[in-house]
Amino acid sequence: MDEDEDMRLARITPEIxxxxxxxxxxxxxxxxxxxxxxxxxxxxxxxxxxxxTDGLRVLVMTLASWATAQIENVAELSGRGxxxxxxxxxxxxxxxxxxx
Numbered sequence: 624m625d626e627d628e629d630m631r632l633a634r635i636t637p638e639i640x641x642x643x644x645x646x647x648x649x650x651x652x653x654x655x656x657x658x659x660x661x662x663x664x665x666x667x668x669x670x671x672x673x674x675x676t677d678g679l680r681v682l683v684m685t686l687a688s689w690a691t692a693q694i695e696n697v698a699e700l701s702g703r704g705x706x707x708x709x710x711x712x713x714x715x716x717x718x719x720x721x722x723x
Contacts, residue, residue, distance in 0.1 A: 632681055635674055639681040642666060643689070 646666040650659050670678040698705040 632677055632684075635678060636681050636685070639670065639674070639678060640685050642670065643682060643685045647689075 643666075646663065650662050653659055653662065667679060667682065670682050674681075694705055694708050697703075698708045701708070
């Protein structure tokens with residue numbers, strides 16, 4: 624990233640981080656879980672409408688950072704490597720796809 628892009632993204636990062644946390648609070652424990660993608664898309668659409676692709680980029684960067692930290696946390700707490708945690712997540716996705 625160049626310096627202008629860095630500054631542009633940095634200006635909206637606090638707001639997008641707050642919205643990301645609010646989204647996760649609303650999605651965690653949502654029943655049925657199939658409603659999670661719809662809720663996430665609603666937030667993504669709102670961010671895109673208000674901040675354009677820069678907002679989406681910050682949203683993705685925020686989610687990736689938090690997800691990575693949590694995967695490492697789960698790995699440490701469960702005594703597995705992060706690859707094993709990711710393998711379990713991938714297996715769950717494949718099983719869900721096979722059910723469809």
